[in-house]
Amino acid sequence: MKKSIDLINERVRDGNARVVTADAMPGIVAELGEDEALREVDVVTTGTFGAMCSSGAFFNFGHAEPPIRMERIWLNDVEAYGGLAAVDTYIGATQQSTTREDQYGGAHVIEDFIAGKSVELRAMSRGTDCYPRRTITTDLLLEHLNQAIMCNPRNAYQRYNAAINTTDRVLHTYMGMLLPNSGNITFSGAGVLNPLSNDPKLRMIGSGVPIFIGGAQGMVVGEGTQNSPAGGFGTLMVTGNMKEMSPDFVRAATMQGYGVTLYLGVGIPIPVIDLDVVRSTAVRDEDIAVDLLDYGIPSRNRPVIRKVNYAELRSGAVEINGEEIRTSSLSSYRKAKGVAELLKSWVEQGKMALVLPTRPISPETRVKPMHESVLGPRVLDIMDKRVVSVGETEEIRAAAQKLLKGETNHLPVINSNGLLVGIVTTYDISKAVANPGKATLVRDIMKKKVVTTTQDEPVDIAVQKLERHNISAMPVVDQDMHVVAMLTAINLGKLIGGRWLK
Amino acid sequence: MKLLVNFSKKAGQKPIIAQVVKDTGVLINVERAIIDSSEGEALIDIPDESCKIIKEKLASLGATVRVLEHGIILDETECVDCGACVSVCPHEVFYFDDQWAIRVREGRCVLCGRCMDACPHHALYHKDEF
Ligand code: SF4
Ligand code: SF4
Numbered sequence: 001m002k003k004s005i006d007l008i009n010e011r012v013r014d015g016n017a018r019v020v021t022a023d024a025m026p027g028i029v030a031e032l033g034e035d036e037a038l039r040e041v042d043v044v045t046t047g048t049f050g051a052m053c054s055s056g057a058f059f060n061f062g063h064a065e066p067p068i069r070m071e072r073i074w075l076n077d078v079e080a081y082g083g084l085a086a087v088d089t090y091i092g093a094t095q096q097s098t099t100r101e102d103q104y105g106g107a108h109v110i111e112d113f114i115a116g117k118s119v120e121l122r123a124m125s126r127g128t129d130c131y132p133r134r135t136i137t138t139d140l141l142l143e144h145l146n147q148a149i150m151c152n153p154r155n156a157y158q159r160y161n162a163a164i165n166t167t168d169r170v171l172h173t174y175m176g177m178l179l180p181n182s183g184n185i186t187f188s189g190a191g192v193l194n195p196l197s198n199d200p201k202l203r204m205i206g207s208g209v210p211i212f213i214g215g216a217q218g219m220v221v222g223e224g225t226q227n228s229p230a231g232g233f234g235t236l237m238v239t240g241n242m243k244e245m246s247p248d249f250v251r252a253a254t255m256q257g258y259g260v261t262l263y264l265g266v267g268i269p270i271p272v273i274d275l276d277v278v279r280s281t282a283v284r285d286e287d288i289a290v291d292l293l294d295y296g297i298p299s300r301n302r303p304v305i306r307k308v309n310y311a312e313l314r315s316g317a318v319e320i321n322g323e324e325i326r327t328s329s330l331s332s333y334r335k336a337k338g339v340a341e342l343l344k345s346w347v348e349q350g351k352m353a354l355v356l357p358t359r360p361i362s363p364e365t366r367v368k369p370m371h372e373s374v375l376g377p378r379v380l381d382i383m384d385k386r387v388v389s390v391g392e393t394e395e396i397r398a399a400a401q402k403l404l405k406g407e408t409n410h411l412p413v414i415n416s417n418g419l420l421v422g423i424v425t426t427y428d429i430s431k432a433v434a435n436p437g438k439a440t441l442v443r444d445i446m447k448k449k450v451v452t453t454t455q456d457e458p459v460d461i462a463v464q465k466l467e468r469h470n471i472s473a474m475p476v477v478d479q480d481m482h483v484v485a486m487l488t489a490i491n492l493g494k495l496i497g498g499r500w501l502k
Numbered sequence: 503m504k505l506l507v508n509f510s511k512k513a514g515q516k517p518i519i520a521q522v523v524k525d526t527g528v529l530i531n532v533e534r535a536i537i538d539s540s541e542g543e544a545l546i547d548i549p550d551e552s553c554k555i556i557k558e559k560l561a562s563l564g565a566t567v568r569v570l571e572h573g574i575i576l577d578e579t580e581c582v583d584c585g586a587c588v589s590v591c592p593h594e595v596f597y598f599d600d601q602w603a604i605r606v607r608e609g610r611c612v613l614c615g616r617c618m619d620a621c622p623h624h625a626l627y628h629k630d631e632f
Pocket of ligand 2: 580582583584587621
């Protein structure tokens with residue numbers, strides 16, 4: 001059996017369509033069976049509410065007198081794109097204020113406009129014959145703009161990998177606060193309610209399909225950036241009229257130590273036209289698995305600790321090596337459910353008609369990593385190969401002499417096999433000399449916990465280590481802990497303009 | 503009730519909280535303490551009826567004492583019920599009710615401040631400056 005979209009729309013118009021939220025569908029299918037569920041249910045509404053960093057809005061301000069072609073534009077001190085003509089701009093949600101840093105950004109401008117607050121526009125221009133004006137400052141309300149069109153390149157991620165941190169320090173990431181030593185797990189996504197998880201083959205979701213966005217009716221533009229449905233990580237580009245949105249579903253936020261983002265509600269109604277739709281909308285939290293990644297490793301290829309599904313994540317704790325680790329959601333399930341419920345009421349009241357995609361999105365697409373024509377600098381490129389080291393059983397005096405002779409303030413300490421076992425600095429030696437006590441050998445005063453780097457480590461990661469440990473040099477070691485070179489703050493100066501140093 | 507105690511640590515001085523326990527016989531629950539070489543701050547929980555005597559005793563030993571009336575407070579207009587605060591709190595102050603709305607067990611809070619950093623929506627604050 002199949003149901004035509006026209007039949008479904010007829011029922012919507014007559015006000016007798018059966019609409020259910022996506023979390024109810026698994027139960028309905030289990031109870032009635034697939035065939036009966038197809039007969040019974042006309043529309044499944046989905047919803048998600050969480051951080052959608054890749055969001056923003058186009059504005060048109062109307063022309064000033066005399067007119068200006070705006071080249072640099074700020075809204076409440078948040079810079080907006082000046083590369084569009086005259087009085088158009090695009091503001092990105094994560095752009096931070098020039099005055100309030102991560103406490104205010106593009107997302108806040110969007111929220112303030114929607115909440116009815118006044119926003120200050122400042123703009124500059126060179127001035128031309130047709131657009132003579134060079135500066136403008138004016139306070140604007142949303143109603144003053146000709147258009148305010150939210151258009152988000154990458155929203156409604158199908159799922160999101162969960163995060164954990166095995167290092168011994170707190171990490172502040174776009175996955176929120178990660179406690180040290182696997183102290184917690186964070187995750188994001190609406191699972192059973194997520195739009196794309198209910199249509200992973202993209203049969204019902206594509207260009208032109210009507211959606212709920214920020215409390216308004218909008219539509220799917222097409223595939224989102226970084227779309228990767230073949231791997232289970234589909235995204236959508238979506239749009240909607242900001243003038244019809246509600247602050248209940250558009251919320252600016254700051255991820256501490258990461259930056260500004262926009263929390264947004266997006267929902268899509270899925271017409272139940274055949275058994276495949278019944279099956280795909282019967283998806284449960286248990287069926288949606290993601291990787292739990294170790295964010296302690298600062299690489300694109302983070303190690304996978306294990307697979308987890310949304311049911312486990314939402315239960316409040318996940319077991320790892322026999323230990324229960326508490327979880328935190330970053331997206332709001334309650335709000336996601338609110339989106340799906342509101343969308344359900346719209347369809348029930350005949351306020352939204354169902355539409356099949358006017359242009360499909362391929363479910364085969366897979367994301368590629370960046371093509372890097374030039375590798376970023378590695379420690380190898382700038383390290384100092386002249387290593388002056390000291391044996392652990394040498395006398396402190398010998399170390400002092402080496403420091404005096406060399407141009408270094410750091411002496412790696414090696415054992416009889418030539419392997420790194422510690423480090424001493426000018427400071428350690430001066431201290432030992434100034435307070436002569438029992439210590440006579442280098443190993444008595446060396447620091448045993450040595451922060452090290454390797455030749456192929458990217459310089460940016462090495463710099464982070466130096467900054468984090470507040471040190472100015474590190475031994476560069478090979479696999480066996482032989483010291484092959486030193487990396488010092490002076491070496492970093494070799495990089496053009498010292499760009500790698502804060 | 504909870505008291506926030508600040509003291510400077512002079513050389514040779516006895517541990518101030520141990521001293522108060524010894525002198526008053528009141529059991530003090532230390533919920534949080536940051537003590538370095540020269541000064542310290544501790545959040546203690548004591549039976550309400552002993553408040554006066556403990557405060558006086560601490561004051562006589564040179565500490566400044568403030569009563570903390572509230573734990574962490576949730577601003578419902580800012581909160582979106584995400585749950586980012588749930589797993590970072592060492593005292594399990596936050597939990598979801600059956601509607602997936604966040605709930606706060608204020609009495610458990612020791613005002614460590616961690617959740618305030620973790621909340622993306624600035625929805626958590628406290629009334630007592632600390
Ligand atoms: S301040 Fe600390 S103890 Fe209190 S609720 Fe927040 S995290 Fe928990
Ligand atoms: S982290 Fe903040 S917004 Fe999220 S549930 Fe907790 S208090 Fe509410």
